[in-house]
Amino acid sequence: MSAATPPAPRRKRMSRAAREQQMLDVAEEVFGERGYQATSMDEIAERCGVSKPMLYEYFGSKDGLLVACVSRSKAELLDVTQKAMAGATDPEDILWRGMVAYFSFIDAHGNSFSMLLREPTAASPETAEAVEATRRQQSTLIAGVLTTFAPSAPADAIEAYTQIIMGASERMALWLTSRPDVSAEDAARHMTDFCRRGLSPYLTPVPPPVRAEAPPAPR
Amino acid sequence: MSAATPPAPRRKRMSRAAREQQMLDVAEEVFGERGYQATSMDEIAERCGVSKPMLYEYFGSKDGLLVACVSRSKAELLDVTQKAMAGATDPEDILWRGMVAYFSFIDAHGNSFSMLLREPTAASPETAEAVEATRRQQSTLIAGVLTTFAPSAPADAIEAYTQIIMGASERMALWLTSRPDVSAEDAARHMTDFCRRGLSPYLTPVPPPVRAEAPPAPR
DNA sequence: TCGCGTAACCTACTTCGAGTAAGTTACCTG
DNA sequence: CAGGTAACTTACTCGAAGTAGGTTACGCGA
Numbered sequence: 001m002s003a004a005t006p007p008a009p010r011r012k013r014m015s016r017a018a019r020e021q022q023m024l025d026v027a028e029e030v031f032g033e034r035g036y037q038a039t040s041m042d043e044i045a046e047r048c049g050v051s052k053p054m055l056y057e058y059f060g061s062k063d064g065l066l067v068a069c070v071s072r073s074k075a076e077l078l079d080v081t082q083k084a085m086a087g088a089t090d091p092e093d094i095l096w097r098g099m100v101a102y103f104s105f106i107d108a109h110g111n112s113f114s115m116l117l118r119e120p121t122a123a124s125p126e127t128a129e130a131v132e133a134t135r136r137q138q139s140t141l142i143a144g145v146l147t148t149f150a151p152s153a154p155a156d157a158i159e160a161y162t163q164i165i166m167g168a169s170e171r172m173a174l175w176l177t178s179r180p181d182v183s184a185e186d187a188a189r190h191m192t193d194f195c196r197r198g199l200s201p202y203l204t205p206v207p208p209p210v211r212a213e214a215p216p217a218p219r
Numbered sequence: 220m221s222a223a224t225p226p227a228p229r230r231k232r233m234s235r236a237a238r239e240q241q242m243l244d245v246a247e248e249v250f251g252e253r254g255y256q257a258t259s260m261d262e263i264a265e266r267c268g269v270s271k272p273m274l275y276e277y278f279g280s281k282d283g284l285l286v287a288c289v290s291r292s293k294a295e296l297l298d299v300t301q302k303a304m305a306g307a308t309d310p311e312d313i314l315w316r317g318m319v320a321y322f323s324f325i326d327a328h329g330n331s332f333s334m335l336l337r338e339p340t341a342a343s344p345e346t347a348e349a350v351e352a353t354r355r356q357q358s359t360l361i362a363g364v365l366t367t368f369a370p371s372a373p374a375d376a377i378e379a380y381t382q383i384i385m386g387a388s389e390r391m392a393l394w395l396t397s398r399p400d401v402s403a404e405d406a407a408r409h410m411t412d413f414c415r416r417g418l419s420p421y422l423t424p425v426p427p428p429v430r431a432e433a434p435p436a437p438r
Numbered sequence: 439t440c441g442c443g444t445a446a447c448c449t450a451c452t453t454c455g456a457g458t459a460a461g462t463t464a465c466c467t468g
Numbered sequence: 469c470a471g472g473t474a475a476c477t478t479a480c481t482c483g484a485a486g487t488a489g490g491t492t493a494c495g496c497g498a
Contacts, residue, residue, distance in 0.1 A: 013464065013475055035347070040455060051477055056457065128254070156401070160391065160409035167390025168383040175382040182375070190379035194417040201416070232446055232493065259484060270448055275486065 020058055023048055028069050032112030036066060063127040073113055074134040080105050082141060091149040091203050092196055098145075099169075099188035106173045107184040113173075139166050150202035157202070165195060239277050242267055247288050251331030255285060282346040292332055293353040299324050301360060310368040310422050311415055317364075318388075318407035325392045326403040358385055369421035376421070384414060 014022070026047045030039050041062055045052040059065040084101030088094040106113055143162045146153065153161075168191065176187045196203075233241070245266045249258050260281055264271040278284040303320030307313040325332055362381045365372065372380075387410065395406045415422075 016474080019475080041457085042455075050475090052456090053458075053478095054476065057475085062456065156405070157409060160394070160406070161413060163390045163394040164387040164410065164413055167386040167388070169386070170390070171382045171386025172379065175379070186375070187379070190376060191383065194380060194383055197419055198413040198417040235446080238446085260486085261484075269446090271485090272449095272487075273447065276446085281485070 016058070019048075019050070019054070023050075023055060023058065023065070024069055024072055027065050028073070028112050031066065031069065032110070032115040035115065041065075067127055067130045070131050071134050073109075074138065077102065077105050077113075078137055078141065081138075085145070091199070092192070094145060094149070095195055096188065096192050099191045100185060102169060103173065103176060103184035103187045103191075106176060111177050135166070139163070142166065146199070150199060153202040161199065164198075168194070235277070238267075238269070238273070242269075242274060242277060242284070243288055243291055246284050247292070247331050250285065250288060251329070251334045254334065260284075286346055286349045289350050290353050292328075293357065296321070296324050296332075297356055297360065300357075304364070310418070311411070313364060313368070314414055315407065315411045318410045319404060321388060322392065322395060322403035322406045322410075325395060330396050354385070358382070361385065365418070368423060369418060370423065372421040380418065383417075387413070 023044070027039075027044050030044050030047065033039075041052050041055055044065070045055055048054075055065060059068055081098050081101045084097045085094050088097050139162050142165055143158055146158050146161060150158070172187050172191055176182055176184065242263070246258075246263050249263050249266065252258075260271050260274055263284070264274055267273075274284060278287055300317050300320045303316045304313050307316050358381050361384055362377055365377050365380060369377070391406050391410055395401055395403065
């Protein structure tokens with residue numbers, strides 16, 4: 001009767017919260033490896049050591065699972081960038097800190113996150129909309145920063161620049177993951193340089209802080 | 220029900236080339252309406268007045284059809300922007316013309332194109348790669364322009380700024396389609412303003428050339 | 439005008455994965 | 469230790485991707 005160890009190592013039961021987190025971890029990994037389309041719910045379930053209906057019990061659908069993954073990652077990303085910017089006071093510093101935090105996060109998460117950056121659109125329109133909503137949080141953050149530091153800019157310019165910065169950041173993130181020789185700081189520096197100048201006419205004439213040197217000023 | 224047309228309107232046979240174009244037209248439309256995932260090959264086939272195996276005969280797979288759609292649109296877009304920039308001589312003008320052409324194209328194509336902008340990642344990694352390849356053409360164009368007008372910029376900056384401009388453009392395009400009150404020129408103006416300043420330290424201090432009009436402007 | 443080759447086209451299937459119904463087991467608590 | 473419930477399973481349905489193999493219309497030379 002007592003087999004040594006059953007071929008299927010006995011999986012413990014887990015609390016709902018714990019299982020959900022594990023499922024999100026696994027899903028993020030598998031989506032990252034295979035892409036959304038090519039990933040089957042059966043595979044995720046198997047890697048969790050659980051059967052498919054559990055996934056549906058907790059996330060409702062494949063799209064739901066994807067949205068949950070993206071939401072979690074985006075929330076984490078938002079949190080990290082927000083915290084990073086908290087200490088800064090002048091526009092340039094805030095830009096720099098935010099960018100470094102953003103690209104470091106991406107860099108650390110390998111391509112699983114960059115996959116999530118692109119996959120969202122894979123699913124139904126409602127799913128895409130749900131993902132856009134999380135993106136909107138990020139853009140709200142950026143727009144807030146812009147409004148604070150560039151109060152003279154007209155509303156439509158603020159909005160447009162917010163979009164520009166978001167799009168540029170996402171593409172830079174993708175570029176970063178495809179270029180192992182480029183560091184997160186490199187990416188952040190390019191973004192900061194470009195954006196600072198782009199925004200220059202609107203930035204509040206910052207009282208010259210004790211700048212040891214102008215590091216990014218080439219030429 | 221229209222009395223004029225018989226319930227089963229006799230469909231003419233068409234040459235392969237003609238049918239392919241029609242299929243691409245229909246596919247672009249349906250993908251634009253429903254999104255990639257929610258579109259079935261049967262529906263596309265039906266709207267073409269043809270049965271499903273024909274689609275597979277000509278495009279191999281659903282992914283293949285999507286790639287063909289995107290490739291065609293991107294090629295058209297590339298062509299339009301390239302032609303628009305041909306007449307310009309100084310950086311600012313080239314930027315402006317390129318942007319106006321780009322956003323006008325998007326604007327004119329409604330959301331069918333903006334869908335294509337986001338859908339590509341929907342499918343398998345190879346499909347995403349194929350789409351990235353068409354994107355690379357566009358980035359090659361931009362990088363070429365940057366190299367010409369900002370020869371003093373280091374190679375990595377050129378590459379980074381290319382990504383920034385592409386990402387920013389795509390996101391602006393998406394924003395544009397969601398904001399009916401914003402015109403293509405508005406979008407182009409914001410992009411041009413931002414990018415000109417962003418690139419300013421590298422732009423050749425070109426003395427305004429007394430170029431009257433662009434002679435080779437092909438229209 | 440009539441064969442006749444080929445390219446356009448179709449019907450009828452297989453396959454595979456998303457999503458579900460209904461039942462079973464292990465844990466916690468009184 | 470009963471028994472309630474939350475975690476979990478097996479065994480299905482259903483729909484859409486993709487395919488095998490046959491059928492029909494058109495061009496073209498005799």
